[in-house]
Amino acid sequence: MDLRNVQRTGNMFYVYLPTSWCKQWNISSHSHVQLSMTSDGKLQISPTVGEEKPKHIEMSIDEDDLDIINKLIVAAYINPASSFKIHLKETLDQAKLLEQKQLVSIELVEAEGKTITCEASVSVTDPHLLLKTILNKIKNMIIVMEKNYNLDLIKKYEEEIDRNKLLMEKSIISTLVFNRPQKVKTVHLYYITGIAKHLEGIADLLLFIDKKERQFLQNVIEKIDHLKELLGDMSHVEQFQYQTAIAFCKDINAMKETSITSVQAYHKQRIKEHFVAISEILMDMAMTNEIQE
Numbered sequence: 001m002d003l004r005n006v007q008r009t010g011n012m013f014y015v016y017l018p019t020s021w022c023k024q025w026n027i028s029s030h031s032h033v034q035l036s037m038t039s040d041g042k043l044q045i046s047p048t049v050g051e052e053k054p055k056h057i058e059m060s061i062d063e064d065d066l067d068i069i070n071k072l073i074v075a076a077y078i079n080p081a082s083s084f085k086i087h088l089k090e091t092l093d094q095a096k097l098l099e100q101k102q103l104v105s106i107e108l109v110e111a112e113g114k115t116i117t118c119e120a121s122v123s124v125t126d127p128h129l130l131l132k133t134i135l136n137k138i139k140n141m142i143i144v145m146e147k148n149y150n151l152d153l154i155k156k157y158e159e160e161i162d163r164n165k166l167l168m169e170k171s172i173i174s175t176l177v178f179n180r181p182q183k184v185k186t187v188h189l190y191y192i193t194g195i196a197k198h199l200e201g202i203a204d205l206l207l208f209i210d211k212k213e214r215q216f217l218q219n220v221i222e223k224i225d226h227l228k229e230l231l232g233d234m235s236h237v238e239q240f241q242y243q244t245a246i247a248f249c250k251d252i253n254a255m256k257e258t259s260i261t262s263v264q265a266y267h268k269q270r271i272k273e274h275f276v277a278i279s280e281i282l283m284d285m286a287m288t289n290e291i292q293e
Contacts, residue, residue: 033046055081058084131192133164134161138199140157143221158204209271238289258272
């Protein structure tokens, strides 16, 4: 940590910028820097970067494996491209392509003949809000499972969770590519993405849990509520402490172990494993905060 004295001239307060930082970003007496304030009162100084506009991506591939094409489309989508076009060597079955799980969560993707296009792309700047949305949708998904088990609505929630996770990845990649200032530090963006990945895994597995498993579903809601309480305001994520992480670890460890005697039991155990992984991420994040104090 670099401590600097605040100096004053008349009504003006100022501090000198670190020389090494100025050299790294080519800051001179003719440069401008960007000032922004976080919700907890911290003042951030960022080097002014020329406004980069998302580019159009166009590529041609000799590939007919739907799984590989699906991965390519998702990669093009989560990167900060204004639009993209993929030319294929052979005409593919459009219906089979669009049935790919991840593509259901992507808007504005069209497949016609040998060409796949996406002419516009959603831009999201607050990944922490997307994480909060994912938590809320998982809870609502379970409530529907318990109340009336509307399968179409349950699948819709699962698709929306997948979409929010993709948008989160897109937001974070855009932030890193264009070096945009964020309320949340880069290291915390890394942790947020890890949590979202395991929450998506939980949502996927919930589709296979029988509605009669009320006690288990209520237990999952309790853990989601606990996580929402811990991460309710991600703008304060830098204050997350290891004591809080330990409490969440204990809560997750208290979940009943499931003997793998059926496919249903396997899915329940996998859900717990995702929660365990989230507890480990929270502990890692807390320790990062500890060494940065």
